[in-house]
Amino acid sequence: MNPNNELEYEDMIRKTIKIINKLGMHARPATMIVKAATKYRSEFKIVKSDMEINGKSIMGVMTLAAEYGSELELIADGVDEEHLIKEISEMFANKFGEE
Amino acid sequence: MYKLKGNPVAAGVAIGKAKIIGKPELNITRRKILSHEIGSELDKFNSDLKFIINELDKLIEDYNYSKENRDILESHKMILEDPQFHTRVTELISEELLSLEHAISKYFTEVSDIFDNMDNPYLTHRASDLEDVAYRLLSHVMNVRKDLLNDVDDKSILIMENITPSFVTKVFEKNIRGLCTEKGSKNSHSSIIARSMNLPMLVNTIGLLTKVKDDDSVIIDGNDGLVIVSPTKAELQKYQQIFVQEQNNRNELLKLIDLEAVTKGGKKIELMSNIEIPQEIDQVLKFKSSGIGLFRTEFLFIDREDLPTEDEQYTIYKEISEKSAPHSVIIRTIDVGGDKLSSILNITHEENPNLGCRGIRISLQNVPIFKQQIKAILRANSLRNIKIMFPMISGVNELRKIKDIMDICKSDLKKNGIEFYSDIQIGVMIEIPSAVITSDALAEECDFLSIGTNDLIQYTLAVDRDNSTISDYYQSTHPSIFRLIKYTVENAHKKGKKVAICGEMASDKELVKYLLALEIDELSVSPGRLLLIKKEILNTDLAEAKIKLEKILVSKTAEEVNKIIRT
Numbered sequence: 220m221n222p223n224n225e226l227e228y229e230d231m232i233r234k235t236i237k238i239i240n241k242l243g244m245h246a247r248p249a250t251m252i253v254k255a256a257t258k259y260r261s262e263f264k265i266v267k268s269d270m271e272i273n274g275k276s277i278m279g280v281m282t283l284a285a286e287y288g289s290e291l292e293l294i295a296d297g298v299d300e301e302h303l304i305k306e307i308s309e310m311f312a313n314k315f316g317e318e
Numbered sequence: 319m320y321k322l323k324g325n326p327v328a329a330g331v332a333i334g335k336a337k338i339i340g341k342p343e344l345n346i347t348r349r350k351i352l353s354h355e356i357g358s359e360l361d362k363f364n365s366d367l368k369f370i371i372n373e374l375d376k377l378i379e380d381y382n383y384s385k386e387n388r389d390i391l392e393s394h395k396m397i398l399e400d401p402q403f404h405t406r407v408t409e410l411i412s413e414e415l416l417s418l419e420h421a422i423s424k425y426f427t428e429v430s431d432i433f434d435n436m437d438n439p440y441l442t443h444r445a446s447d448l449e450d451v452a453y454r455l456l457s458h459v460m461n462v463r464k465d466l467l468n469d470v471d472d473k474s475i476l477i478m479e480n481i482t483p484s485f486v487t488k489v490f491e492k493n494i495r496g497l498c499t500e501k502g503s504k505n506s507h508s509s510i511i512a513r514s515m516n517l518p519m520l521v522n523t524i525g526l527l528t529k530v531k532d533d534d535s536v537i538i539d540g541n542d543g544l545v546i547v548s549p550t551k552a553e554l555q556k557y558q559q560i561f562v563q564e565q566n567n568r569n570e571l572l573k574l575i576d577l578e579a580v581t582k583g584g585k586k587i588e589l590m591s592n593i594e595i596p597q598e599i600d601q602v603l604k605f606k607s608s609g610i611g612l613f614r615t616e617f618l619f620i621d622r623e624d625l626p627t628e629d630e631q632y633t634i635y636k637e638i639s640e641k642s643a644p645h646s647v648i649i650r651t652i653d654v655g656g657d658k659l660s661s662i663l664n665i666t667h668e669e670n671p672n673l674g675c676r677g678i679r680i681s682l683q684n685v686p687i688f689k690q691q692i693k694a695i696l697r698a699n700s701l702r703n704i705k706i707m708f709p710m711i712s713g714v715n716e717l718r719k720i721k722d723i724m725d726i727c728k729s730d731l732k733k734n735g736i737e738f739y740s741d742i743q744i745g746v747m748i749e750i751p752s753a754v755i756t757s758d759a760l761a762e763e764c765d766f767l768s769i770g771t772n773d774l775i776q777y778t779l780a781v782d783r784d785n786s787t788i789s790d791y792y793q794s795t796h797p798s799i800f801r802l803i804k805y806t807v808e809n810a811h812k813k814g815k816k817v818a819i820c821g822e823m824a825s826d827k828e829l830v831k832y833l834l835a836l837e838i839d840e841l842s843v844s845p846g847r848l849l850l851i852k853k854e855i856l857n858t859d860l861a862e863a864k865i866k867l868e869k870i871l872v873s874k875t876a877e878e879v880n881k882i883i884r885t
Contacts, residue, residue, distance in 0.1 A: 247624075250393050257399075276402040277393070278429055284436045316624060 231296035232304050237288065240314035244285040248315040253277045255306050261297025263307075274307075319550050324498060324523030326543040327509040328846065331561045332496025332518040333554070336534040336547075337474040338527070341453065342462045349417040359411050359418050366418075366459050371398055373454075394451045419459050426452040467492055475538060477530050483507045483597060490515050496538040498545050500526040507617070510594050514601040514845040516568070520545060571849035574856070575606050581834060581858040588840035589852055590645075592820055596634055599641050601845040609645030611768070611842025612707075612820040613638060615691070616654050625687060631694035639704050646703045648745065648768070648842075651691050653677045653709035663687075672782060677710025677747075682719055692727045699739040707768060711746040714759045720744075721763075748806050749773035749821075757806045761813040768842075769806060771821025775799055793876035794823055795883065800832070800870050807837050818842055828883055830854040832870060835863035 238244060256263045256275045263274035265283060267290075272279035274293070285291055295303045351359055374395045378388050397403065403425060410421035430448050457463050467488065470476070476489060476497040486508045489497060495518070502508065502521035512519040518540040530536065530547055537546040537557045546553060579589040590611030591602045602610060618626045618634070638647055655676040663684060668674035681688035695706050708720055724744075731738045746753070746760055749770035753760060761767060771794065776783050778798055781791040803819075810817045818840035823829055825843040830851055833841065843851050866882055873879045 246393065247389075250389075250396060253396055273401060276400045277396045278400050278402050282429075282432050282436075 231294055232300045234293045234304050234308055235290060236293060236308050236311045237290050238285050238311065239287070240311075240317045241287050242317060243287045243289075244280065244283055246281065248310070249277060249280040251310060251315055252280055252307060255310065256303060259295075259297070259299045259303040261295045261300040261303050263303055264294045266292040266294065319546065319548050319553060320529070322523050322525055322529060322545045322547070324520030324526070324543055324545055325504050326540045327504055327519040327521055328513040328516055328540055330496075330516060330518040330540045330564055331557055332475055332538040332540070333557055333561055334473045334475040334495045334536065336477050336530050336532060336536045337470050338530065338532050339466050339470075339476050339478045340527070342457065344453070344456050344460060344462065346419055346423045346456070346460075347417070348420050350415045351411070351417050353415065356412050356415070360408060362459070363407060363411065363418050363421075366455065367398060367404075370455050370458055371395060374398075390447065393447060394454070397448065397451050398455065419456060422456055422459065423452065470494060475536050477526060477536075479527060481508045483511055486511045486515075486517070487597075487600075490517055496540070498523050498526060498536075498538055500524065507595050507597070511597055514593075514598045516846045571853060574849050574852050575604075577852070577856065579608070579852050579855045581855060581860050583860050585834075585860060587834060587855050588818075589848065589855065590648075590818075590840060590842040591845045591848060592842050593845065596638055598845055599638060602848075603641065605845055605848045607645070607845065607848055609703075610638070610642055610647040611818055611840060613647055613649045615650060615652055619652055619659060620654060625690075628690040628694045628697075631691060632697050635695055635698035635704065636700070639698055639701050643701045643703050646705055648705045648707050649695055650707045650709055650747070651678070651681055651688065653747075654680070672776070678708050678716050678720070679710060681708075682716065682723075685723060688723060689727050689730070692724055693731060693736075693738070696724075696727060696731065696738040696740065696742065697736065699742055700737075702739060702741070705743040705745060705766070707745040707747060707766075709747045709770070710749065710773075711760070712750045712752045713756050714763055717746060717760060717763055747773075747820075748817075749777065751778050751802065754802045754806050758809040758813065761810040761815040764815070766816050766818065767806060767810050768818040768820050768840075769803060769838075771799070771819060771823035774802065774821065778802060794826070795829070795879040796876045797870065797873045797879055799823075800836070800867070800879070803833070803836050803838070804871065811837065816840060825851060827851065827854045831858040831860075831863040832867050832883070834858050835860060835867040 240248065253275055265272055265274045265280065267283050267285055270283065272283055274280060283291070293304055293307055374391055378391045378395070406425050406428075407418075407421045410416045410424055411418060416424060426448055433448070470492060472493040472495070474494050476494055478497065478499050480499050480501045481497065497512070497517070498520045500523055504521060506521070509519065509521060518538045520538055520540065520543060523545055526545065530545075534547050535549065535554075537549055537554070539546065539557070546557075549557070579587045581587065588608050588611075590609045591598075591605075591607040592612040592614070593599065593602060593610055594614050595617045615631075618631060635649060653676070655671045655674070659680065663680070675683060681691075692706070695704060698704060708716070711717060721744075728738065728740050743765035745766035745768055746764050747770045748754055748757060748760075748767050750773070754774070757767060772783065775781075775792060775794055775796070779791055779793065779796060781788055783792055807817045816839040819833055819838050820842040824833065824841040825847045827850055830841070831854065834855065841851060869882050870879050873882065
């Protein structure tokens with residue numbers, strides 16, 4: 220890992236997703252994301268417009284306050300980055316089991 | 319002397335000294351530390367944090383049965399394990415030289431400010447979670463915690479804001495006389511447990527915490543829903559008499575635990591228990607009930623935002639089956655009105671919910687949910703002591719649909735190689751008049767019948783139980799009810815099937831002997847009433863009851879029936 224704790228831009232994964240569950244990013248989805256993300260060793264960040272947060276931090280994810288229809292970018296970097304991105308983006312696609 | 323009104327959870331009188339169980343207040347001093355103290359402050363942070371996370375883990379285990387509470391505690395744990403939390407507090411200590419308590423409280427103030435400024439309604443309720451977590455950690459860091467039950471003894475009456483289910487159990491073990499909370503509801507898990515333990519308890523007692531002081535003399539009247547603070551001598555005497563009487567009755571009943579439930583003539587009656595939540599099983603075992611005649615599964619579905627998984631249900635059913643063995647457990651599939659599930663299902667508003675989508679109708683309209691429940695039950699039955707029962711059946715049609723769905727469940731499980739037990743007895747609730755009238759057909763196509771008297775009365779007399787303006791129409795001793803029960807029993811017995819009663823009528827000590835005279839095979843009552851009903855069974859002279867029953871069956875009004883019962 221580089222000392223500035225910044226993501227290495229060459230070999231990380233970025234994926235843009237849209238929030239399609241009606242209630243948006245409230246407490247329960249936030250908890251689900253953090254729970255899933257912390258299982259992986261890779262670093263995980265979520266970017267919304269100009270805000271970047273640690274995807275393994277419950278406070279971070281909740282303060283995104285991302286609403287229905289907003290776009291987020293998921294960024295993962297590390298040995299298991301692909302699995303992480305796959306699991307998290309599936310959660311978004313499944314609307315966090317809400318409907 | 320003054321009196322406060324509360325909602326009684328369990329009947330009975332308790333007299334004692336008030337003991338207020340509250341949270342000690344935290345006074346955070348905005349202290350700065352010296353730079354050589356940074357190391358020890360950070361060490362303390364790490365060890366205190368570890369302690370609290372450990373404590374949360376134990377609590378999460380404790381809330382095994384309540385997914386809602388468990389989820390809350392898990393989110394609390396997540397807040398404390400948040401890397402942002404760790405980084406920020408460390409920063410505040412080592413760079414701004416704040417003391418640990420100051421740093422923690424500052425962090426939580428910062429986060430709450432962020433939430434306060436967001437207008438997402440789904441996040442605002444997090445504020446109270448943050449407060450709870452902060453309090454839990456800070457009270458430990460500041461060492462202001464004490465064992466809440468330290469100076470409590472067998473004369474204490476606990477006065478609290480609210481109470482958790484595990485705390486009710488703890489209180490009970492300490493032989494506390496009674497308890498009273500400012501908040502809470504009659505149907506919370508804590509209340510259900512208190513009720514099955516016959517622990518005098520009031521909830522929703524407004525003004526309690528401001529009016530009652532430590533060591534005040536208090537009376538809890540669980541019969542009339544009153545708390546009496548500093549009673550007059552006359553009042554105290556009156557309640558002491560009631561208390562002694564109740565105590566004697568209770569001791570008399572406890573002597574019946576090991577006796578079989580047989581009538582005077584020696585006819586054995588299966589006396590079983592109704593339970594609403596799994597924790598009640600402890601009382602069921604203590605009172606040596608002959609099994610569980612009604613295990614309601616609603617607690618799994620209500621007051622939450624998601625559905626219980628098949629595995630979650632399986633674990634609970636299996637545990638109850640194991641604890642009850644060798645006795646049987648009758649699991650009833652979900653029985654609520656659609657309004658209770660509106661947070662998880664798409665339920666449209668109904669003009670007349672009592673005649674609407676409820677009970678089995680919900681299950682048949684939401685087959686995937688129904689299948690999960692059936693599969694969980696089929697899988698859990700390794701001891702073969704589980705029976706399955708369906709609510710709100712109007713006739714054979716629903717029963718056939720259910721059987722088809724059960725067959726699909728079995729072949730699904732088989733296809734996926736999942737272990738299950740297909741030989742399970744199925745029964746239906748008799749609570750709709752059409753089910754009574756066609757009970758011969760129902761008995762032919764299922765294994766047992768169980769009469770839910772509350773709904774049967776409601777649907778027979780067309781009277782809403784919760785509508786107080788017409789409550790005098792709700793007559794549980796209306797002659798029609800006795801005739802319907804008789805008709806059901808005769809039809810079932812002709813087909814060689816048993817009939818149980820699991821409604822409130824079975825818990826009514828004045829009516830028990832007539833139910834026995836009607837040849838009911840099993841009675842299922844709440845654990846708190848079990849011994850009382852056993853006493854009635856032991857005192858029943860069937861021949862005598864049958865003579866009176868004949869008169870009841872030809873009575874014209876409930877008033878006439880009541881007269882026969884009371885003479």
